[in-house]
Amino acid sequence: MSIATTLGVGSGIDTTQLVTNLVSAQREAKDTIFKAKTEKLTTQISGISQLKSGILNFSTALTSLIAGGTLTTQPTTSDANAISVAGIAGVKPSGAASQIEVKQLAAAQSVSSKAFADANTPLGTGKLTFTFGNATVDSATSTMTGFDAKALPAAISIDIDSSNNSLSGIAAAINKQATGMTATVVSDATGARLVIKGATGDAAAFTINATETAGAEGLAQLNYGPGATSGAVLNQAAGDAIVTFDGLTVRRPSNSISDLVTGATLTLKSVTTSKVVIGSSQPTSSLSAAVSDFVGAYNELLGIVAEQTDKDTGSLNGDSSVRTMMSMLAKLTSTPLVAGGSPSTLAELGVSTNRDGTLSVDTGRLNKAVAANPAAVEAMFNPTQKSSSSLVGIVSLVSATKPGTYAVTDLVAATGGKLTGSAVPTAFDMPLVLDATNNVFNVALDGKTPVAVTVPAGSYASGADFAAALNDAIQNNTSITVLASIGWDGDHLTAASKTLGSTSRIEIGAADATVSDLLGLTNATRATGTNASGKIDSVAAVSSGSLLFAASSSAAKGLTIQPLAGATSATITVDRGLLNALNDVASSLTASGGALYSANERLTKAQKDVEAQKTKLDESSAKMKANLTRQFAAMDSRVAAYKSTQSFLEQQVDAWNNSNR
Structure with missing residues (x-):
């Protein structure tokens, strides 16, 4: 039997309840204090949370309002059915009205096959090659009479085998290519036809050439191009959009135009017979x-x-x-x-x-x-930042720099690595003939591993012809990820990396020593690119490639600019706007170290301290209860012993009394 259950046996007192009451009495006042503190801290933490939510919701609501565009000047159109307009984020319309006439909408080339029984009809196996460029089309017969292939986008080839040689399979294979082409199977009473459509614009015309597998012919039924017979037929020729912009005739490859009217994207919808006025409206x-x-x-x-x-x-x-x-x-x-x-x-x-x-x-x-x-x-x-010079771009976010006006001076734009071949005035007195034995050139850009580039075999009558062929070969080589520009200047070859900065360089060498000497590559001079330089707010900027970063010690800290060739100076104006001003307040209050953040941390710590004190009180009360239990148990044991002695003595007295009778 445990001590707890035997307490009070000797004395007759309910010492178990007595111990419980004594412990409760000792901690009652402290429990009341802890409960009050906990409730108050919980309420305070909830209050801080409400304030944090309030300021953040205020900031979010203003952000949404401004992002909606209703507080910025928007472009307008006098005829949305002919030309619709949409604002360009971060670019304010100029305010000047422009008059535009749509003479021709941009169109995509569309060709279709003859009709087959159904979409699952097999056509044959082999390879379909699509080449892109400008086409000459006889409008009377809707046939392609001429084609000027372009280096970019590069031609693509699609393998057709027994798993995809049906109309639907070929359409799916074409749609997998990231070329802007789409293919569908159109069925009607005459049967199923494969319709292939390219991107819009004159330069997006395409030819189709089938390389057939012997014994499984049939793909040639999709051939299309100058001289192609019994193949696909032209539904629509590729064409540029043609518009007059304030009297100037311009062409664009798409019906979506963002580079004519400042701050506006134009969507051409129909040819017009009169001028459409594109203006702007301020949201007063x-x-x-x-x-x-x-x-x-x-x-x-x-x-x-x-x-x-x-x-x-x-x-x-x-x-x-x-x-x-x-x-x-x-x-x-x-x-x-x-x-x-x-x-x-x-x-x-x-x-x-x-x-x-x-x-x-x-x-x-x-x-x-x-x-x-x-x-x-x-x-x-609306937070804005602007440069007084079109040659000095601002790369950083508007919120990165505190509001103000900053002068940028002593600007020097970054340069790219260059190679200049030695003068070879007689290099093309006889045509330069390249074949499989001498048409490989090793090209290394920006310190990368040299890549073998093959220039098409042929006879080159001028330096310009050769430079253009080498340039195209470099652009179309998928192993080269950095762009370069190749040219011929009078009597020597020129080459430049299109990346800018001190890591920019270009190396070109012919694998054939005779060709290398003939083209002036053996003794070519090379120059590494240079980083941009200049001062922002009178402090030397930190440069990296074509970018300049305001020094951390500058008042313009956070500003990043990109000077272009010819830039010497500019004034940068940063307007914070109400949105950023409010966001700054919200961030200062709620971010780590902010007033509301710190208050929440302080109150949460105080709450944990109260919990720790309650834990200590629990431990102290448990010890007190154990001590009182032991003490009362000892007392009860002694009382029981006294009672036993009392009973013995009483028996002895009774015995004595009986013996004396």
């Missing part, structure tokens, strides 16, 4: 509404703050993190959102702070500011 009403919406969202966030800091019911009343948050938010109305100019702050738009910290907006003053300078108000909402 949306900007006014956005300011009012911002004020409303700000006040909603302050409502959460007020609830958490109420002097009677607020769990965060007097918390330093909330004061920090309020201080940062209060500065938003006076924070310059654009560099220079006016208006540049929300206060200048009529947004003011009330005595209780909430915001209000003077709609009359707001509408007047938007009407007078919509571009400035638009810039206040």
